[in-house]
Amino acid sequence: MQRHRLPLALVGLAALAIVYLGVARGAPGLLELPSWCLGDLHPRLAYILEQIRAPRLLVAAAGGASLALAGAIMQATFRNPLASPDLVGTAAGAALGGALAIVWKLDGALLAVPAASLLGAMAVTALVFVLAGAHGRFSATGLLLAGVALNTLVGALTSFAVTFTFDNYTASSRVLFWLMGGLDSSKWENVAITGGGLLLFGGLALRRRRELDLLTLRDDSAFSLGVDGPRARRWLLLLACGLTATTVANTGGIAFVGLVVPHLTRLLVGPSHRALLPLSAVFGAMLLVLADLICRLVPPDTNLRLGVVTTMLGAPYFLYLLARHRRGEVL
Amino acid sequence: MTALVAKGIELSRGSRRILAGVDLQLRAGEVVLLAGRNGAGKSTLLRVLLGSERAASGTVQLGGRDLAAWPPRERAREIAYVPQEGDHPFEFTGRELVAMGRHPHLHRDQPPQLRDLEAIERALVAVGATDFADRSVATLSGGEQRRIAIARALATEAKLLLLDEPTSNLDLEHALQLVHMLRDLRGCGVGVLLTAHDLNLVAPHCDRVALLHDGRICADDVPTSALTAERVLTVFGVRAEHAAGYFPRDFRL
Numbered sequence: 001m002q003r004h005r006l007p008l009a010l011v012g013l014a015a016l017a018i019v020y021l022g023v024a025r026g027a028p029g030l031l032e033l034p035s036w037c038l039g040d041l042h043p044r045l046a047y048i049l050e051q052i053r054a055p056r057l058l059v060a061a062a063g064g065a066s067l068a069l070a071g072a073i074m075q076a077t078f079r080n081p082l083a084s085p086d087l088v089g090t091a092a093g094a095a096l097g098g099a100l101a102i103v104w105k106l107d108g109a110l111l112a113v114p115a116a117s118l119l120g121a122m123a124v125t126a127l128v129f130v131l132a133g134a135h136g137r138f139s140a141t142g143l144l145l146a147g148v149a150l151n152t153l154v155g156a157l158t159s160f161a162v163t164f165t166f167d168n169y170t171a172s173s174r175v176l177f178w179l180m181g182g183l184d185s186s187k188w189e190n191v192a193i194t195g196g197g198l199l200l201f202g203g204l205a206l207r208r209r210r211e212l213d214l215l216t217l218r219d220d221s222a223f224s225l226g227v228d229g230p231r232a233r234r235w236l237l238l239l240a241c242g243l244t245a246t247t248v249a250n251t252g253g254i255a256f257v258g259l260v261v262p263h264l265t266r267l268l269v270g271p272s273h274r275a276l277l278p279l280s281a282v283f284g285a286m287l288l289v290l291a292d293l294i295c296r297l298v299p300p301d302t303n304l305r306l307g308v309v310t311t312m313l314g315a316p317y318f319l320y321l322l323a324r325h326r327r328g329e330v331l
Numbered sequence: 332m333t334a335l336v337a338k339g340i341e342l343s344r345g346s347r348r349i350l351a352g353v354d355l356q357l358r359a360g361e362v363v364l365l366a367g368r369n370g371a372g373k374s375t376l377l378r379v380l381l382g383s384e385r386a387a388s389g390t391v392q393l394g395g396r397d398l399a400a401w402p403p404r405e406r407a408r409e410i411a412y413v414p415q416e417g418d419h420p421f422e423f424t425g426r427e428l429v430a431m432g433r434h435p436h437l438h439r440d441q442p443p444q445l446r447d448l449e450a451i452e453r454a455l456v457a458v459g460a461t462d463f464a465d466r467s468v469a470t471l472s473g474g475e476q477r478r479i480a481i482a483r484a485l486a487t488e489a490k491l492l493l494l495d496e497p498t499s500n501l502d503l504e505h506a507l508q509l510v511h512m513l514r515d516l517r518g519c520g521v522g523v524l525l526t527a528h529d530l531n532l533v534a535p536h537c538d539r540v541a542l543l544h545d546g547r548i549c550a551d552d553v554p555t556s557a558l559t560a561e562r563v564l565t566v567f568g569v570r571a572e573h574a575a576g577y578f579p580r581d582f583r584l
Contacts, residue, residue, distance in 0.1 A: 076421075079420050080420060081420060081421065207439050208439065209440055210437070210439075210440060211434075213431060214434055216419070216420060216421050216423070217419075217431070218414055219383070220378060220383045220412065220414050221412065221414055221480075223382070223383040223412075224383070224407060224410065224411060224484075224493075225407050225431060225432065225434045225435055226405075226406065226434060228403055266421070266422075270423070270427070271421035271427075272423065272427050274442070
């Protein structure tokens with residue numbers, strides 16, 4: 001069973017992908033998928049599948065996988081099962097970077113928003129890292145405290161940046177919609193950025209799975225086993241920033257995936273990153289595809305945003321964690 | 332032969348001077364007890380010898396080469412370490428934690444090979460942890476977690492072991508098992524430097540006892556010569572009658 005977990009999860013993801021492509025409020029439906037595969041679908045319907053649903057599906061899958069990986073990496077590097085791109089401020093930093101790029105009308109250039117997001121994510125994460133580690137040794141509590149402080153500050157800065165767009169309705173709605181998180185405008189270039197980020201940063205992280213295991217030990221223990229904790233942390237956090245930024249730049253704010261998915265996966269397969277990283281990636285992809293499917297199926301005039309759906313899934317999870325904590329269980 | 336040699340180690344924390352010129356050696360095949368009061372700087376000294384904490388002045392050499400100049404993984408194959416307390420935010424199993432001890436022997440993400448699995452098993456057997464090796468560390472008692480940590484150090488197959496209070500939390504049976512293990516390790520040519528407060532239990536099994544007092548090593552000799560009544564009084568503030576005769580020569584556990 002253990003051996004087959006990853007293939008099984010991938011089959012699940014593939015099944016979900018087919019449902020995602022075929023289930024919609026309009027045509028084409030599931031029954032038209034075979035003829036699409038054979039190439040004899042009406043060009044207008046094929047266009048919907050190829051230029052609208054498929055890129056959106058792939059951005060959702062790659063984005064969910066990236067956020068889950070970033071969360072898993074951060075939970076190990078901060079030695080705290082609650083660390084995630086949301087709580088540490090990485091996602092907020094990426095959002096600020098992206099919002100500024102849109103406000104300053106740089107978003108015409110292909111890589112402007114992802115690059116600005118990456119800069120924002122790195123700046124905030126580095127600042128949190130320095131604030132918490134400035135006095136000697138690394139402290140997980142310090143990191144989370146600094147993360148909370150920076151999150152609030154960066155959130156305020158983002159709002160401040162958005163107010164500059166209020167004289168222009170189109171620009172401000174664009175920023176706000178982007179910040180709320182959504183995949184509506186996903187195109188193949190967004191697939192390239194999110195997928196490229198996943199392959200590059202995720203691939204590098206997969207090669208360091210045992211190092212992630214060792215980072216969950218005390219720094220002295222990790223050191224004694226040949227891992228330079230602070231240095232490995234910096235490098236892995238950079239990868240987590242890359243994963244977060246290439247996602248947030250295309251999807252806007254999507255909360256909780258990075259926290260919930262690695263956490264649930266750990267309950268399922270244990271904390272060893274050999275299994276945890278790849279499975280978190282697949283489950284993250286599934287969660288975001290499912291959440292976006294829900295977004296697409298509700299009546300269009302309600303305009304349910306993806307970030308809102310994931311938050312509605314994530315907030316109860318915190319209550320569940322609280323219940324676990326009260327029972328004295330490990331988080 | 333691998334030897335760890337510290338000379339003139341000085342280290343302060345804030346205005347408090349912890350180590351004020353410590354000289355200490357650990358050679359392969361000897362068991363050395365580092366003793367002293369709470370807060371004397373024993374754990375700090377172990378970390379300096381491990382290399383994870385840098386001394387303000389003084390040198391630490393491993394095999395005649397500056398410790399800091401060793402590549403981390405090579406160094407990790409020479410010196411293993413068990414910290415005073417474990418702290419596991421995630422629920423690894425004992426076996427997974429012990430398997431981490433093989434990291435210095437494996438390439439970046441290479442899974443453990445047969446030889447590694449054997450080393451892991453041997454380490455688990457040596458500390459008597461096979462029964463609970465597959466349980467989550469969160470469900471283990473303090474003593475069981477301690478044994479897992481020691482097994483992880485053993486799994487590295489390092490020639491030098493630095494153990495910070497390995498006997499704390501251990502029940503009598505397992506404390507005795509540990510001191511027997513020290514003897515076996517010495518037989519295999521492994522050098523062990525350990526701290527412990529239970530001198531009665533540990534000292535008779537050591538080749539040397541080094542007493543850390545006021546930031547210096549005030550005695551470094553065979554147990555019976557190091558632990559004189561006079562020194563026990565200065566170092567621990569305890570009046571011990573016939574301290575030198577405290578450990579009969581035929582003392583056996």
